[in-house]
Amino acid sequence: xxxxxxxxxxxxxxxxxxxxxxxxxxxxxxxxxxxxxxxxxxxxxxxxxxxxxxxxxxxxxxxxxxxxxxxxxxxxxxxxxxxxxxxxxxxxxxxxxxxxxxxxxxxxxxxxxxxxxxxx
Amino acid sequence: xxxxxxxxxxxxxxxxxxxxxxxxxxxxxxxxxxxxxxxxxxxxxxxxxxxxxxxxxxxxxxxxxxxxxxxxxxxxxxxxxxxxxxxxxxxxxxxxxxxxxxxxxxxxxx
Numbered sequence: 001x002x003x004x005x006x007x008x009x010x011x012x013x014x015x016x017x018x019x020x021x022x023x024x025x026x027x028x029x030x031x032x033x034x035x036x037x038x039x040x041x042x043x044x045x046x047x048x049x050x051x052x053x054x055x056x057x058x059x060x061x062x063x064x065x066x067x068x069x070x071x072x073x074x075x076x077x078x079x080x081x082x083x084x085x086x087x088x089x090x091x092x093x094x095x096x097x098x099x100x101x102x103x104x105x106x107x108x109x110x111x112x113x114x115x116x117x118x119x120x
Numbered sequence: 121x122x123x124x125x126x127x128x129x130x131x132x133x134x135x136x137x138x139x140x141x142x143x144x145x146x147x148x149x150x151x152x153x154x155x156x157x158x159x160x161x162x163x164x165x166x167x168x169x170x171x172x173x174x175x176x177x178x179x180x181x182x183x184x185x186x187x188x189x190x191x192x193x194x195x196x197x198x199x200x201x202x203x204x205x206x207x208x209x210x211x212x213x214x215x216x217x218x219x220x221x222x223x224x225x226x227x228x229x230x
Contacts, residue, residue, distance in 0.1 A: 037219075039165075046224040047157070047165065047208050063218050097164060104171060106155040106210070110164035 002026045004098050004111035012092075012118050018085040022098030022111055029079045030055055035101040036074060036081040040094040041113075048094075052101060053081060088118045124148065124209050124222035131228040132199045140225045142209035143191040148220060150190040152212040156183075159224075160205045168207070169194065196227075204229045 008020035022036070029036065038050040051062040053072040062070050071084040085092060095115050099107035124144045132138040142154065156169040167176050172192070173185040184195045196203055209222040 047159075047210075047221045049210070049219040049221060052219070061217055061219075064216055099165075104153055105174075106167045106170035107157070107165070108167050108170075108176060110166075112164055 002100065002109045004100065004109055006096060006098050006111045006114040008114060008116070010115060010117060012088055012116060013120050014089055014118055015087055018083070018088050018092060018116055018118070020083045020096055020098075020114065020116070021080050022082070024079045024081075024100075028076075029074065029081065030076045033103050035059075035061075035103065036072075037099045037101050037107055038072065038083045039097045039099060039107070041097070042091075042094040050083065050085075050096075090118050092116070093118045123213065123216075123220040124211060126207075126209060126222035126225045128223065129226045129228065131230055132196075133230045134199055134201065136199045137195060137197040138199055138227065139196075140194045140207050140209075140227070141191060142193070142222050144211060144220075145190055148190070148211045148213045149187070149192055151214060154185065154187060154192045155210045156185065156194050157208045157210065158205045159208065165208065199229055201229050203227060 003025045005023045012018045035052040037052040041047050051072050053060045057074050069086045074081040095113040097113045098111045100109040101107045126142050153171045157165040158168045159165040169185045172187050182198045186193050207225045213220045
């Protein structure tokens with residue numbers, strides 16, 4: 001059974017960089033035709049797609065509204081993928097989820113979510 | 121403002137059939153698959169339907185999807201109390217080269 005787990009600081013100061021890691025267990029991040037995604041949900045709002053990275057790192061797609069501040073990376077040796085979001089503001093306060101996406105089949109496995117608060 | 125439009129709320133009584141709509145544009149729903157997710161507050165979203173009308177293992181056949189042009193609908197028949205959750209549609213947007221979500225629909229089982 002594939003499991004995903006987000007990790008990182010729960011509190012980030014404004015203007016700093018939010019860095020999160022998703023650790024995949026129960027399967028290799030490098031097997032199959034999967035994208036590895038980040039999605040967030042601010043309190044009281046809907047889901048917002050941040051971006052996804054293909055297993056080889058050769059294909060990366062970003063939400064255009066966040067593209068200038070987001071970097072996704074993948075470390076197959078650690079079975080992890082990561083999100084960096086720079087110049088954060090209070091508007092970036094949200095529960096951040098990592099998820100696996102099979103091409104044309106949606107996000108079938110999700111992490112439990114990590115609340116990140118941007119505050120001084 | 122979400123690029124896929126969903127009603128903010130829906131409701132029904134146990135046993136009823138309810139539908140939740142999702143509308144977009146030709147570059148989104150019109151030319152791509154639609155996905156539906158269920159999120160119970162405090163838990164991770166769950167994939168409910170993919171490739172328009174396919175159900176992942178474990179999702180009951182009470183859930184179904186219809187799609188026509190640039191709109192789609194999720195139907196839940198035989199409504200149960202455990203169906204009370206937030207429902208989100210999603211699709212790939214060709215013009216943005218990104219996944220877009222609907223704003224979500226809060227389903228209340230009366």
